[in-house]
Amino acid sequence: MKPQGSVFTAGMQHALQTIRRQPKAFASGRLQRVVGLKLEATGCKLQTGQRCLIETRGRQQLEAEVVGFDRGKVFLMPLERATGLAPGDRVIPLAEDCLISVGDGLLGRVIDGAGKPLDGKGVLNCSERISLHGETINPMNRQPVVESLDTGIRAINSLLSVGKGQRLGLFAGSGVGKSVLLGMMTRYTSATVVVVGLVGERGREVREFIDHSLGEEGMQRSVVIAAPADESPVMRLRASMLCHRIAEYFRDRGENVLLLMDSLTRYAQAQREIALSVGEPPATKGYPPSVFSLIPQLVERAGNGSSGSGSITAFYTVLSEGDDQQDPIADASRAILDGHFVLNRSLAESGHYPAIDIEASISRVMPQVVDSNHLSMAQRFRRSWALYQSNRDLLALGAYRKGSDPTLDEAIRMKPAMEQLLQQGMHERSEWQQSYDQLRAIWS
Ligand SMILES: Nc1ncnc2c1ncn2[C@@H]1O[C@H](COP(=O)(O)OP(=O)(O)O)[C@@H](O)[C@H]1O
Numbered sequence: 001m002k003p004q005g006s007v008f009t010a011g012m013q014h015a016l017q018t019i020r021r022q023p024k025a026f027a028s029g030r031l032q033r034v035v036g037l038k039l040e041a042t043g044c045k046l047q048t049g050q051r052c053l054i055e056t057r058g059r060q061q062l063e064a065e066v067v068g069f070d071r072g073k074v075f076l077m078p079l080e081r082a083t084g085l086a087p088g089d090r091v092i093p094l095a096e097d098c099l100i101s102v103g104d105g106l107l108g109r110v111i112d113g114a115g116k117p118l119d120g121k122g123v124l125n126c127s128e129r130i131s132l133h134g135e136t137i138n139p140m141n142r143q144p145v146v147e148s149l150d151t152g153i154r155a156i157n158s159l160l161s162v163g164k165g166q167r168l169g170l171f172a173g174s175g176v177g178k179s180v181l182l183g184m185m186t187r188y189t190s191a192t193v194v195v196v197g198l199v200g201e202r203g204r205e206v207r208e209f210i211d212h213s214l215g216e217e218g219m220q221r222s223v224v225i226a227a228p229a230d231e232s233p234v235m236r237l238r239a240s241m242l243c244h245r246i247a248e249y250f251r252d253r254g255e256n257v258l259l260l261m262d263s264l265t266r267y268a269q270a271q272r273e274i275a276l277s278v279g280e281p282p283a284t285k286g287y288p289p290s291v292f293s294l295i296p297q298l299v300e301r302a303g304n305g306s307s308g309s310g311s312i313t314a315f316y317t318v319l320s321e322g323d324d325q326q327d328p329i330a331d332a333s334r335a336i337l338d339g340h341f342v343l344n345r346s347l348a349e350s351g352h353y354p355a356i357d358i359e360a361s362i363s364r365v366m367p368q369v370v371d372s373n374h375l376s377m378a379q380r381f382r383r384s385w386a387l388y389q390s391n392r393d394l395l396a397l398g399a400y401r402k403g404s405d406p407t408l409d410e411a412i413r414m415k416p417a418m419e420q421l422l423q424q425g426m427h428e429r430s431e432w433q434q435s436y437d438q439l440r441a442i443w444s
């Protein structure tokens, strides 16, 4: 028998491809009920996560995703704002996995959770299409974190060194300088591609971040994926997955990617909205259990690839006010990330920027990515800084007599140099070597 491929001419092959891309002739269903965000349909067999189109009376097609079912009833959630829905509207299942466009054409662009351009610069110039759901990497094949990444931030480079492939949490309340810090990293890092996910924040902040924090300079090698708070929760989840998938694409091409996601808390809240509306019971502080399994699933996609590929170094912002250890999302993230940087409000209020609380922050991979000399200097700095901070009141009162404690004397002497190392203007760059030299200069 002739092999099947040879029967078809090129034209026929093309026609076949087109047909394959069409929605398969799955039985379409009907919309029965709409409660809040949840749509209920019957008459169609769908899988969770599957996409479908809802055809409204006005002949509009609205994309929705299957988020659960109950015997014959299927629960859907729309990707866009759902208006004009009516009982009996047709629900047409889509056969195809969600495909996204990738390529160099993404750089310098702003797209939404569905991969559509938001910046008015026309269509994306990307020819490659890949599935939104990438394959997970066997943890045994992942390259270990051994090389440092220049973040362009002095305090981080010198005292909280980050490794290529590390995943970190940036814990902070609002207005303490998260966006400025992330923006500085996009402009000054040595990473070759920067992927920024702006998920669940206010729409105004997206514009501000792009215009002020990123600027022309940062934008050139960045892709921004934005799904602000007014988008549907499905869209916000999809935007989070999309920024990871795009980062994976560039990593697999050998790039060292910096992935910044603002914020992981809003991602968790989107999943909470979906889970609660399909009836999952809340467990910890209003969060249903599925949220806590989804966070590691997402975060696990960042990191190093198998040998020969590049890396994804990821920063996830986590909203936390003050010393609130109770927030379940902050707790869960702290446990699964390889380090956490805490931004402190009182530092910010006193004009100390970036407001990184050195005592409360840690980079768990630092010992693997810097030499022992660097590590011991960083530890010496931390000890001096902590000692100074714990004696601040005493010093302010003038109750300390010089000479009573030589280590405190040293800390007092070093204080101005230490402060200079920690503080950095928002338009100032500090390369790795420069940061290291400044750390060493403190004691010379
Ligand atoms: N490195 C810095 N130098 C000077 N001012 C800063 C710096 N970082 C932050 N700020 C100040 O803090 C304000 C709030 O920062 P922003 O990044 O918007 O906070 P968040 O994103 O945490 O809400 C900025 O408008 C700016 O005035």
Ligand SMILES: [Mg+2]
Binding pocket: 178, 179, 205
């Ligand atoms: Mg912000």
